[in-house]
Amino acid sequence: MLSDEEWFQMQQCFELFKFKKGDILLDTNAICNFIGFVDIGIIRFFEIKDGNEKVTAFWFPDDFLSNYRSFLSGTKSTHYIEALSDGSYWRLSKEDLWRLFDDYPKIDRLGRKMAEYLYLIVAERLDNLLKQSPEERYKSLINNNSRLLQQVPQYMIASYLGVSAETLSRIRKRIYTK
Amino acid sequence: MLSDEEWFQMQQCFELFKFKKGDILLDTNAICNFIGFVDIGIIRFFEIKDGNEKVTAFWFPDDFLSNYRSFLSGTKSTHYIEALSDGSYWRLSKEDLWRLFDDYPKIDRLGRKMAEYLYLIVAERLDNLLKQSPEERYKSLINNNSRLLQQVPQYMIASYLGVSAETLSRIRKRIYTK
Numbered sequence: 001m002l003s004d005e006e007w008f009q010m011q012q013c014f015e016l017f018k019f020k021k022g023d024i025l026l027d028t029n030a031i032c033n034f035i036g037f038v039d040i041g042i043i044r045f046f047e048i049k050d051g052n053e054k055v056t057a058f059w060f061p062d063d064f065l066s067n068y069r070s071f072l073s074g075t076k077s078t079h080y081i082e083a084l085s086d087g088s089y090w091r092l093s094k095e096d097l098w099r100l101f102d103d104y105p106k107i108d109r110l111g112r113k114m115a116e117y118l119y120l121i122v123a124e125r126l127d128n129l130l131k132q133s134p135e136e137r138y139k140s141l142i143n144n145n146s147r148l149l150q151q152v153p154q155y156m157i158a159s160y161l162g163v164s165a166e167t168l169s170r171i172r173k174r175i176y177t178k
Numbered sequence: 179m180l181s182d183e184e185w186f187q188m189q190q191c192f193e194l195f196k197f198k199k200g201d202i203l204l205d206t207n208a209i210c211n212f213i214g215f216v217d218i219g220i221i222r223f224f225e226i227k228d229g230n231e232k233v234t235a236f237w238f239p240d241d242f243l244s245n246y247r248s249f250l251s252g253t254k255s256t257h258y259i260e261a262l263s264d265g266s267y268w269r270l271s272k273e274d275l276w277r278l279f280d281d282y283p284k285i286d287r288l289g290r291k292m293a294e295y296l297y298l299i300v301a302e303r304l305d306n307l308l309k310q311s312p313e314e315r316y317k318s319l320i321n322n323n324s325r326l327l328q329q330v331p332q333y334m335i336a337s338y339l340g341v342s343a344e345t346l347s348r349i350r351k352r353i354y355t356k
Binding site: 072073115123129 | 232247251256279302
């Protein structure tokens with residue numbers, strides 16, 4: 001557990017950023033130099049390949065927000081981070097985070113736990129992609145993220161699942177007419 | 179950087195395990211309580227779904243070796259770790275690693291860097307799976323792991339790529355007759 005002093009030091013470094021629907025929070029070819037947490041709103045993480053959008057993630061309040069690959073490796077982002085609604089997020093710069101890691105071993109440990117947690121999320125997603133059918137993936141998506149259904153366009157959900165809009169429509173029909 | 183004392187403490191905790199081709203180093207339904215590094219040999223990480231093997235990873239000398247998901251979350255492994263050749267690996271128990279993290283902040287930091295590194299590997303794999311065609315995936319596989327081609331049965335490579343053996347055979351033909 002962090003001490004009051006450690007919490008205080010960390011909180012001092014977080015800044016609240018507001019955004020409008022459609023704002024690009026990270027552009028392709030930029031190096032991601034922050035991590036953040038969604039305060040209010042919905043955000044998506046996607047790239048454009050051969051003219052098609054490929055959605056990798058949707059983020060909701062309290063979700064971790066970063067191109068963590070670009071952040072860790074210092075390489076240019078191949079993805080966009082885009083706001084799907086008005087909202088805000090808490091942002092911590094890489095410079096501040098590295099300094100906190102150097103100054104406070106317990107915050108460094110928190111950074112380990114964060115990396116481990118993010119590993120588990122991406123490993124589960126990879127595992128699901130390898131072994132689940134699109135219908136199974138859709139079911140686990142709506143079980144975990146029922147908010148998605150109301151607030152995100154169907155074509156983005158289809159892209160996230162790696163299927164066409166027509167396939168998603170067939171899957172939905174099969175599930176809801178059972 | 180670790181001090182001599184920290185290196186010494188860590189090395190004390192690693193044990194060398196020998197294995198024979200076909201040995202199961204981690205069974206399904208077991209909780210993975212170790213991390214390791216391949217010393218000699220080839221190892222694969224796979225699961226069985228609907229009677230079919232799905233290969234998630236191949237590991238060679240110096241590669242990290244663990245069901246890191248099971249290790250971190252304490253959940254039962256859904257995958258097997260199997261030796262594809264005779265060999266050996268260096269093994270560090272969870273208990274020892276947690277103790278080292280508690281006693282040596284710099285080893286804790288090394289643990290963070292390890293988690294970050296493993297995050298990058300799995301995120302890149304997810305990214306490739308989402309956006310590359312099977313032919314592109316095969317090309318990046320042989321660029322990064324040319325040893326695979328000599329030492330691993332084709333049907334396992336097809337499983338790793340998520341294609342049938344026939345599709346892999348067509349891909350190889352296309353590439354090598356260019």
